[in-house]
Amino acid sequence: MERMDDNPSTTKYTLANPHLPGEAYDQITDMQLWELFKAGDKKAFDSIYDRLFQPLCGYGDKICAEKALVEDVIQDLFISLWTRREHLGGTDSIKFYLFRCLRRMLIRRVQQEEKRGNAYSFTSGISFQLELSAKATSTTISDIEEERKKVLNQALHKLTDRQREAIYLKFYNNLSFQEVAEVMEIGVRSVYNLVGRTIDILRADFKKTNPDAELASLPMLLTLLSACLEYA
Template sequence: MADYLTNDPDLWNAFRRGNEQAFAQIYRHYVKVLYRYGLKITPDTALIEDCIQDLFIELWDSRARLSETDSIKFYLFRVMRRKMYKRLTQQSATPYASLDVADALTVDSFESILIHDQEAATYKDRLHQALTLLPVRQREAINLRFFHGFSYEQVADIMDINLQSVHNTIQKAMKLLRAHLATFVLLALTSLF
């Protein structure tokens, strides 16, 4: 079944009026994205699945009372994060996040493909290691801003912090990432000699 509405406000408004096709379209489009986002917060897949299920049940039940939105993804991420942190707090669990980075550079020859793949895998591993060394809040801000493409204002709303805190958090995270990556490079260089 093809998606019949592509415009977020139109799709959202159709859903709010009780259109089941619009609701199904929202679910199909965002369920996997929400699941991957949940994995950035906790490795507990059962908790993530429960939160997604609760989110969509509550969404359908409260559809008539929902306000308009220009970004369904933004709305869903914000609700998902709140649900997850509420559950994690209730369980006294410490959220853990790890980011997966995909590299999509194009190359010409077979040799350059092999070299690129090796370099990309090494860089990806180093970046992943550096990201896991960041505090949870910094990892989440980086994930929302750079991997999901939310604006700083949207990140502030999703994380329920002020805009200046988002800027400060991301700036600190970038500084730490640079330091961690520089350390990895120095270790690699010293192992060559």
Template sequence: MDGKKKSKILESNLWRELKQGDRTAFNSIIRSHYQLLFNYGCKISKDQSLVEDCIQELFIYLWEHRDTLADVNVVRAYLIKSLRRRVINQLSTKDQKLVDRVENFAAETKGNFFSFSHEKFLIDNENNKAVQEKLKAAISNLPDRQREAIYLKYYSGLSYEEIAQVMDMEKQSVANVLRRALLSLRTLFSLFVPMVFRYLNQTQA
């Protein structure tokens, strides 16, 4: 059994124990996912306090409603999707136009809503700063939906199925979005940094 399958089984067991009122399991879920949730939330909103509040509210909700929680196959995807919804709802009171952009990734606008501070998940051991900057600029010009899918796949390590759950899409649609994004990046970088795309090709499955 590979590491990912073991991790999913462990998460499922912790979730079941949380539903039974096991605070140790609940704390383990928090420790395992907090940083992932915080990093993702900060891609949606630069207001770190807002993100932290939404994460706290999410975990409070889980504990207070543990008796009625549904069974979850992939805990991290469930948590990311729940946080996404909470952050969007909070932003709706501040900037409706921003929320409209978040909820309409399918429009594939070229704004800077879903941004990246680092692209090490794509360039791995590439030390050329010029390459890093060019790749970062190329990713920032991708449509919102493509940027989010790339972040979830290559930074957060989610599978196609998990990304589909987070973004409310079909699994095949996720594959299509990622394929278009990688094709756009390859057009710019296939000759310049072939190592990047050897890495991408190995991690698309």
């Protein structure tokens, strides 16, 4: 790997020597990391695995309650990535790329298992489980009384599976509307509609319990959602 520019903010890399010092893998863009991985850099592959294994488990566990099956599919995903790396396309968001792959693989695997008579906590439309985290570390959230968290949790249970999945991908994993649409295999307009209806439901529930509540405002509600959604 050769540096083309000594300025870290503008450093460019070539594949002349596809290896970097360990800490450097955290300092390059997703696009650069992905290209190194595709070129056969094992450390780049390890970096992707270490960075995204837990987020993938968190997403997969919300689709299927069978944790062992989820982890098995994730392992299959990474094996497939490594063996097919030279034939993969590019990406500037590895999390988005892997979330999309995992969802497809997991749905296909669960459907195959169900045909064999193995029943899992899953429906054809996706049964997306979502709860508030018991460990809210954000200072914004730690100051919110339990009653308000309870209201939000109750509101989340009123949402459809697709609404819960959309807000999880959008607000907790910071995917764009376009990326959410591609992961869920629906149109972008549908994602806007899902998120819009979700926000309306959540705001309405907060206003019922306290019409003057600061959390009924959109910015505070989105902050609460981002900080409180359970990670895994």
